[in-house]
Amino acid sequence: MQAFQQNLSKLEAADTQVLGVSMDSSFSNKAWAEKIGVTFPLLSDWGGDVTKEYGLYNPKYKAARRATFVIDKDGKVADIKLDSEAIDPSKTVEACQARKLNR
């Protein structure tokens, strides 16, 4: 999430809201957001319902697989990045910039 924070101004300039999601508690997310200086929402999917709905629940870790979805202004999935490509937001930034021009 640190990398998303570093790219936040670029993403905001591309009309993009960043939302982090994990199966951590809100309490954990608050402590972590303060520690690393994240200013965008970190959402608590306690119990994993949303993680499961997106097909990302990994029973081995009882947690989500690392994935970033770009959802366009029509609410449709425009881009999906997994694992290391999801950690580095540069391709997500490009996908969002392309989506800004579409509208």
Next chain:
Amino acid sequence: MKQAFLVALLAANLMPGLHAADQPAPPQPSVKVGDVAPDFTLTDQNNNKVSLHEFKGKKNVALAFYVFAFTGG
């Protein structure tokens, strides 16, 4: 020809099995490019409710699933 087909079938059946014995396959996203993203309402770190539909028609959303708080990435 039939034999080759059977061998291929056998190999296709065995490979995921061998793989599974080693490491379970990671989960595959059930939401695909072009799908309507499933809506949700979740609570953020400041106890505010955030719903995906709030951004429809206004902003793109970069929805970043992470494994655990207090880890890298």
